[in-house]
Amino acid sequence: MNIALVYDIARWEERAILEAARKRSIRVELLHLETQPLTVSGRPPVEADVYLQRCLSHANALSSTIALESTGVRVVNNSRAIVVAHDKLWTLALLSKAGIPTPRTVIAFSESSAMKAAGALGYPVVVKPINGSWGRLVSLAEDEETLRVILEHRVYMNNPFLKVHLIQEFVRKPGRDIRVFVVGDEVPVAIYRVSDHWVTNTARGGRAQPAPIDEELRELSLKTAETLGVEIAGLDVFEDPERGYLVNEVNAVPDFRNTVAVTGYDLPGRIVEYLASTTRR
Amino acid sequence: MKSRCPICGREALLPDDVMPGEVIEHDCGVTLEVVIDGGRVLLKPLEIGEDWGE
Missing domain, CATH: 3.30.1490.20 (ATP-grasp fold, A domain)
Known part of the structure; x- marks a missing residue:
């Protein structure tokens, strides 16, 4: 079993995925886009059972996924999921159509x-x-x-x-939003992103805290992932005082360093195990 | 493995299995990116792209 890690910048997350795979005796082929051109169709650039898309640049993530798919390999997430998740309007349109509550x-x-x-x-x-x-x-x-x-x-x-x-x-959030992770058909971990500021992204100073996952949030997250076709994703969910959970955004190449730090949950390990399980089917 | 910070000129310690494109926080406070060029491991200041991020 081997995984190709497709990336442009290797941060804590990509290093953690690499280590998690090694612990499980899964070989990782590095596909660094700055040093490796990709052909359209033809032979895949490296031998791997599955390619994990981890580019930080949206343009790189989408373009490399499309090029890789043209060679017949499986990329997680796939190009359609990446383009839909990156487009907030497309995301909201598909979620609304599927009956998933979103902000007006x-x-x-x-x-x-x-x-x-x-x-x-x-x-x-x-x-x-x-x-x-x-x-x-x-x-x-x-x-x-x-x-x-x-x-x-x-x-x-x-x-x-x-x-x-x-x-x-403007959703009157209780000083926080929820980042929920979906990996395949599981919702393994979630955090609150707490901030006095109305923007709660941890990239903008929001503090991470472990968050419980109730059945409603679990079902909503899985339905959201299914609707957009994402296999590995980070969902941003608001808690509205009257309407309950509202899905605001979906990230197809999610950051998870803060999540691992505050929950102790081995999310990189879960991602690697999921990828391995899909290639064994 | 060792390389040199292009900003302060001091030594920078890297993992033995350092990856091209890996982000390194140097002691001097600069965030660096690893460049592997013909087997040589170099460092350059990390430049954040306009479309980066989730």
């Missing part, structure tokens, strides 16, 4: 329609790009004037995707 969301393509949308949702609103990461460019507009300033800044940014405004209701 509107997209707007101009300043005037964004103002109209925010008025209908009711202030404060959260404004974010449809494909951002680590909480970057996620803004809270307390009122019409703040929203106008945020949108004016976006007008001067070159990326056309930043001019598609994803506007969400």
Whole structure:
């Protein structure tokens, strides 16, 4: 049994996956994209039973997955799951269609329609790009004037995707959100991300604490993963005082260093075992 | 394994099985990336990409 680790930058997570595989006598082939070009179709670049996608760059993750799949290998997560999870709008659209509760969301393509949308949702609103990461460019507009300033800044940014405004209701979270991990058909571990700031990402200073997984959260997480086609994922879930759990985002190449640190759960080991189990089927 | 920090010039200790692209936190406070070039292990300052992250 061997796994190919597809990556651009090797952080704590990638090193932990490597060590977890070694402990289980599973061979890991490193596929470092900066040093290894990929052919479209033809022979796979390394011999492996399964390829684990761990690129930090979204562009690298998606492009390398597509190229690898063209050679006939199995990549986890697959290219469709990666592209859908990276697109917040696509994610929310598919989840809503599947009956999974999500924050109320509107997209707007101009300043005037964004103002109209925010008025209908009711202030404060959260404004974010449809494909951002680590909480970057996620803004809270307390009122019409703040929203106008945020949108004016976006007008001067070159990326056309930043001019598609994803506007969400501000969910009154209890000072935290939940990061839930799905690995295959299991929901092995979750953390609270606690912050006095309304952005709770640990990349933005949120503190990790172990979180319980009740049956409702487990079922919701599995249904979310199934809907998007992700096999290994980190889900961001809000707790709304009236509606309960709301799934906000899904990450197809999740960070988990803080999760392992505060829970002690061997998530890299679980990921490796899952990959091994799927190749034995 | 050893290399040299390109910022402070001091020695940097690396794992024996260091991976290309591995992130190293050096004692001087700089975050470095491992580059393996023709068998030589070098370090460069880590530059964070615009589309990085979950």
